[in-house]
Each structure stands twice: as C-alpha cells, then as structure tokens.
Amino acid sequence: MSSSSYDHRSDDSEPTPAFLAEVRAALADQDAVPRRVVEAGYAAFAWRSIDAELAELLYDSATQELATSGSRSDQATVRAMTFASEQANIELEVHDDAVLGQIVPALSGDVVVIVDGEPVLRRPVDEVGVFRLQPVPTGTFRLRFEGAGTTILTGPITAG
Amino acid sequence: MSGAWRSAGDGVPLSQLVRRAVEGEQSAWNGIVDRFSGLVWSVCRLFRLGEADAADVAQTVWLRTVEHLPALREADALPGWLSTTTRHECLRVLKQRNRQSFYPGDDVVERTVDPDAPDLDAAIVAAERRAAVLEALALLPDHCRALIELLVRDDRPSYAEIGARLQMPIGSIGPTRSRCLDKLRSSPVLRGWAPGSPIDPSEY
Numbered sequence: 001m002s003s004s005s006y007d008h009r010s011d012d013s014e015p016t017p018a019f020l021a022e023v024r025a026a027l028a029d030q031d032a033v034p035r036r037v038v039e040a041g042y043a044a045f046a047w048r049s050i051d052a053e054l055a056e057l058l059y060d061s062a063t064q065e066l067a068t069s070g071s072r073s074d075q076a077t078v079r080a081m082t083f084a085s086e087q088a089n090i091e092l093e094v095h096d097d098a099v100l101g102q103i104v105p106a107l108s109g110d111v112v113v114i115v116d117g118e119p120v121l122r123r124p125v126d127e128v129g130v131f132r133l134q135p136v137p138t139g140t141f142r143l144r145f146e147g148a149g150t151t152i153l154t155g156p157i158t159a160g
Numbered sequence: 161m162s163g164a165w166r167s168a169g170d171g172v173p174l175s176q177l178v179r180r181a182v183e184g185e186q187s188a189w190n191g192i193v194d195r196f197s198g199l200v201w202s203v204c205r206l207f208r209l210g211e212a213d214a215a216d217v218a219q220t221v222w223l224r225t226v227e228h229l230p231a232l233r234e235a236d237a238l239p240g241w242l243s244t245t246t247r248h249e250c251l252r253v254l255k256q257r258n259r260q261s262f263y264p265g266d267d268v269v270e271r272t273v274d275p276d277a278p279d280l281d282a283a284i285v286a287a288e289r290r291a292a293v294l295e296a297l298a299l300l301p302d303h304c305r306a307l308i309e310l311l312v313r314d315d316r317p318s319y320a321e322i323g324a325r326l327q328m329p330i331g332s333i334g335p336t337r338s339r340c341l342d343k344l345r346s347s348p349v350l351r352g353w354a355p356g357s358p359i360d361p362s363e364y
Binding site: 019020022023024025026027029030032033034036037038040041042044045047052054057060063117140153155156 | 181186189190193194197198199200201202205211212214215216218219220222223224225226227256287289290291293294297308309311312313314341344345
C-alpha cells in the first residue's frame with residue numbers, strides 16, 4: 001500500500017474515477033440478477049447428492065432440429081421432444097390435455113415435474129417405460145426420472 | 161439495492177468456499193452463487209437472452225457447476241469455467257431459438273446476436289473482470305466493503321449520513337476510503353488483470 005494514497009483527504013478528490021466506475025458497474029451486475037434466479041442457483045446444490053445425469057435436448061419438433069444423424073419425416077400434429085442421456089432417452093409428446101412420455105429403454109421408477117428447483121408432481125413409469133403428466137405443466141419445468149439406481153434430469157421444457 | 165447485498169461468502173476466499181461446498185456445506189455453495197451470479201447473468205445478457213431464457217441458462221450453469229465442482233483442481237479457474245459454460249449454454253439456446261419459426265414468448269425480438277463478434281469477446285472479458293472486482297470486494301473487511309458500496313452509488317449519501325450509518329467519524333471517511341480502495345486495487349484476485357484493462361465501452 002503506497003503512502004501517497006493517504007494524501008487524498010479532500011471530500012471531492014476522485015483519484016481513480018475509472019476504477020470507481022468499474023466497481024459501480026460490478027455492483028450493478030450483481031444487483032441486476034433477479035432474486036429468484038439466485039435462489040434457483042442455491043437450489044441447484046440439492047442435486048449434488050443425487051448425482052443426476054443431465055439429459056440434453058436432442059430433438060424438438062417445434063424447432064425441427066435433429067442434432068444427430070437419422071430423420072423423422074412424419075409431420076406430427078403434437079409436439080415431440082427427445083432428451084438424451086447415457087442411461088436412457090426421455091421421449092415426450094405434448095398433447096392438449098397431457099404430456100405423454102416414455103423412458104427408452106424402459107426403466108422402472110418415477111418421473112417428477114420440477115418447477116424452480118422444487119418437485120410439484122410425481123408420476124410412476126409403467127412396465128414399458130410410459131408415463132403421463134396431466135394436466136400439461138405450465139411455464140418452464142424440468143423432468144427428473146428417479147429409479148433403477150439412476151437419476152436423469154432434463155433441460156428446461158416449456159410446453160404450454 | 162446497492163449496499164444491501166450480504167452473502168454467506170463475504171470475507172471467505174474462493175478456494176475455501178469451493179472446498180467447503182464439495183464437502184457438502186450449503187452456505188458455502190450459496191456464497192459461490194452470490195459471488196458469481198452477476199457474471200453468469202451479464203454473460204446471458206450479452207447474448208441478448210430474454211429474462212426467462214437467461215434464468216434457464218443460469219440454472220443449467222449452476223447444475224453443471226455442482227457436477228463439476230469436485231473435479232475442479234484450482235478454485236481460481238472457477239470464474240473462467242463459469243463464463244465459458246454460460247457462453248456455451250447461451251449459444252445452445254440461441255441455436256434452438258433461431259431455428260424456431262414461432263416462439264410463444266417475449267424473447268422473440270431479442271434473439272439475434274452474432275456470437276463471433278469481436279465486441280462480444282471483449283465484453284465477456286470485461287464481465288469477467290467485473291466479477292473479479294466483486295470477488296475482491298467480497299474479500300475486503302466488512303467496513304471497507306460497506307464504505308465502498310455506499311460511496312460508488314449514484315445517489316451517494318452525504319459524508320454525514322455515511323458516518324452515521326457506518327458509525328465512523330466524518331473526518332476518517334476520506335482516509336479510510338483511500339485505504340480501502342488501495343486494498344481493493346491491490347487485491348490478489350485482481351492481480352491477473354492489468355490495471356486499466358479496457359472496461360465494457362457500452363457501459364460508459
């Protein structure tokens with residue numbers, strides 16, 4: 001620490017306006033984050049012990065995007081999505097009144113709807129891996145499959 | 161809201177927060193999230209993501225961070241890792257959005273950004289630098305942090321008011337301010353950043 005800095009005793013002295021501006025900008029960055037986003041970040045810690053595998057969006061008929069080779073030529077009237085993880089894929093069809101899903105290959109367990117990090121709905125997966133979420137979850141949610149010694153978490157889904 | 165931000169991580173070095181979070185301490189994790197949410201959020205905003213998309217990206221980034229934390233060899237590498245991961249997730253969201261013919265949401269007008277623009281790189285570096293400033297600030301003694309946060313506000317209170325609020329004689333505010341700013345500038349956290357590195361020109 002240099003002694004020269006002690007000389008700035010005047011109230012109006014601004015020895016480092018650029019640096020102060022940067023500190024102000026840094027604090028503004030922090031203040032700009034919505035509180036609920038910070039809290040969702042806190043909640044992410046709960047996944048630590050669960051060791052969930054993140055399933056990535058592979059296909060979404062709403063974007064006509066197919067990230068890997070292969071094709072789907074059918075022009076479905078319902079929205080279809082595929083989330084892929086190492087353990088299994090999660091296939092979804094969004095109907096007006098429900099979301100139908102299938103774990104491929106079939107694994108026994110439950111599917112949980114997660115909103116803002118909190119479970120809001122839990123449904124069993126049947127023997128061929130099919131599950132049904134009714135009504136269609138509103139807003140943005142994630143699905144978590146729990147069972148067969150594994151946990152798979154999808155990316156965010158907006159179905160409604 | 162400036163000056164109102166208090167974090168469980170205040171005063172605790174990042175390496176210690178990371179170690180304690182890996183050991184399972186939620187409050188240490190919260191300290192990490194508090195410290196770097198601003199970085200994640202401003203990178204999202206640089207990609208012009210709307211608030212809903214940015215919130216999704218932020219949550220995905222924190223989920224990945226929880227996964228990645230035990231494998232992190234150097235705590236100092238975390239800010240750079242966060243910035244890169246956020247950028248990657250933003251690009252993924254933009255790729256999806258841009259191929260979508262119709263998107264029922266308010267993000268639709270904000271979806272165009274050139275991910276290769278040199279300005280974007282510079283702006284991300286500037287955001288990382290501001291995150292380093294926040295980290296340096298978090299490591300200052302409480303009275304220094306409180307004083308600096310009050311002094312840089314746009315509606316900066318009078319010295320009399322600051323003195324009353326921080327229980328500090330008015331005459332010592334100026335010298336304390338200089339000492340605290342010196343501490344901030346010479347913080348080890350900012351050592352890797354050249355003094356006077358370019359700051360985000362769009363901000364000023």
